[in-house]
Amino acid sequence: MLTIGELARATGVKVPTIRYYEKLGLIAEPTRSEGNQRRYAGPARERLSFIRHARDLGLSLDAIRELLHLSENPDMPCAEAHVIAGAHLAATRARIAQLQRLEAELARITSGCDTSTIGDCHVIHALADHGLCGGDH
Amino acid sequence: MLTIGELARATGVKVPTIRYYEKLGLIAEPTRSEGNQRRYAGPARERLSFIRHARDLGLSLDAIRELLHLSENPDMPCAEAHVIAGAHLAATRARIAQLQRLEAELARITSGCDTSTIGDCHVIHALADHGLCGGDH
DNA sequence: CCTAAATGCTCTAGTAACTATAGGTTCAAG
DNA sequence: CTTGAACCTATAGTTACTAGAGCATTTAGG
Numbered sequence: 001m002l003t004i005g006e007l008a009r010a011t012g013v014k015v016p017t018i019r020y021y022e023k024l025g026l027i028a029e030p031t032r033s034e035g036n037q038r039r040y041a042g043p044a045r046e047r048l049s050f051i052r053h054a055r056d057l058g059l060s061l062d063a064i065r066e067l068l069h070l071s072e073n074p075d076m077p078c079a080e081a082h083v084i085a086g087a088h089l090a091a092t093r094a095r096i097a098q099l100q101r102l103e104a105e106l107a108r109i110t111s112g113c114d115t116s117t118i119g120d121c122h123v124i125h126a127l128a129d130h131g132l133c134g135g136d137h
Numbered sequence: 138m139l140t141i142g143e144l145a146r147a148t149g150v151k152v153p154t155i156r157y158y159e160k161l162g163l164i165a166e167p168t169r170s171e172g173n174q175r176r177y178a179g180p181a182r183e184r185l186s187f188i189r190h191a192r193d194l195g196l197s198l199d200a201i202r203e204l205l206h207l208s209e210n211p212d213m214p215c216a217e218a219h220v221i222a223g224a225h226l227a228a229t230r231a232r233i234a235q236l237q238r239l240e241a242e243l244a245r246i247t248s249g250c251d252t253s254t255i256g257d258c259h260v261i262h263a264l265a266d267h268g269l270c271g272g273d274h
Numbered sequence: 275c276c277t278a279a280a281t282g283c284t285c286t287a288g289t290a291a292c293t294a295t296a297g298g299t300t301c302a303a304g
Numbered sequence: 305c306t307t308g309a310a311c312c313t314a315t316a317g318t319t320a321c322t323a324g325a326g327c328a329t330t331t332a333g334g
Contacts, residue, residue, distance in 0.1 A: 003330090005281060015282085020321065035329045037282055050265045057239055057264075061320070067264065074256030081260045082247060089243040096236045099229055102194050106226040110219060119211030123218045127194075127204065128187045140301095142310060152311085157292065172300045174311055198291070 001031075001039040011048045018048065026051060026065060059088055138168075138176040148185045155185065163188060163202060196225055 008015045021027050027047055030038045047068070054064045063084050070081050113122030145152045158164050164184055167175045184205070191201045200221050207218050250259030 003281075014322085016322065017320085019283090024320095033282095033329080035282085037329065046265065054264050055320090057243060058236075067261065070255050071261050071265070074254065076255050077253050078250065078255045078258035078260065079253070081255065081258055082250065085243065085247045085260045089240065089247055092236055092240050092243060096233060096240060099195075099233045099236070103226065103229050103233060106194060106222060106229060110222045110226055113215070113219065116214050116216070117211065118207050118213045118215045118218065121215035121218055123215065123222045124204065124208050127191050128183065128208070130186060130190050140310080151293085153294085154292065156312095161291095170300080170311095172311085174300065192291090 001041060002045065004038045004040070007040045007045060007048065010045055011052050013048055013052050021048070021051065024061065026061065026068065057088070058092060059084075063088065138178060139182065141175045141177070144177045144182060144185065147182055148189050150185055150189050158185070158188065161198065163198065163205065194225070195229060196221075200225065 002010065004015050004018055007013075008018060013021075018027070022029060027044060030040045030044060033039055050068065050071070051064055054067065055061075059067070066084060067081060070076060070078070109123055109126040112126070115121060118124055139147065141152050141155055144150075145155060150158075155164070159166060164181060167177045167181060170176055187205065187208070188201055191204065192198075196204075203221060204218060207213060207215070246260055246263040249263070252258060255261055
């Protein structure tokens with residue numbers, strides 16, 4: 001049986017976060033010691049590692065909740081799991097594309113200024129005047 | 138003089154967001170009509186457009202607050218504005234790089250499964266077992 | 275056995291940047 | 305003069321935690 005601190009070290013999830021996940025119902029309430037401290041068995045560690053890994057990949061707790069629910073029914077079709085992961089992949093790609101557009105504009109804004117006072121600083125003017133950029137955001 | 142709704146349409150910032158920015162002190166409290174409704178003059182529109190554009194570029198309200206402060210003093214050196222924009226550019230590039238790593242792993246996870254039940258679904262297993270991935274996150 | 279340090283407990287509030295809702299008021303057009 | 309759109313304030317909810325206060329338990333050393 002692991003204490004909450006040992007579980008935290010084993011999974012890389014911080015102690016307050018474990019308690020937070022418990023309150024959200026993502027992990028089960030564990031057994032308690034005589035002094036009311038949480039004691040975890042092996043399955044809790046696996047479940048928490050699952051959550052950790054999925055969070056690292058950027059999945060929302062809602063998506064993770066669904067995946068956990070699916071994983072409890074090994075006989076169910078897994079199409080839904082593919083939908084969730086696929087949707088997240090698409091969202092990730094869209095976000096990358098958006099950030100790349102922003103990167104291009106930020107690079108343009110920051111590179112074009114060689115003056116030294118705010119009054120004619122290109123950075124400030126570019127931010128103030130939307131017309132100076134591609135305008136695609 | 139614009140009503141708050143007209144200002145919202147002119148800048149693309151939603152009405153509740155304008156009031157929110159006012160409460161944060163990002164924009165000045167405007168004059169009011171006899172019936173206590175907000176009435177805006179031209180400068181408010183420019184300032185709000187500045188904020189909007191900077192937000193679209195992903196700058197935090199804190200960073201925007203600093204830039205607004207700088208823009209009020211046209212004679213000050215603009216090195217600080219370059220630092221803010223440059224830091225944001227670097228953060229954006231780092232975020233893109235991170236998302237691209239996640240994209241690669243998500244693509245790997247979602248592509249490798251051609252079974253049909255949860256029990257042996259690659260998506261679920263890949264999330265449960267950190268050892269199956271590159272492990273660089 | 276006793277004590278001190280580390281770890282644990284609950285609860286509340288704070289973070290970013292809004293968004294939504296409730297319940298009421300004002301404005302402009304017909 | 306009435307109606308409907310737009311306005312007002314204030315509070316609470318969103319996401320995924322994190323920080324802090326104030327107190328209890330566990331464990332290792334002496």
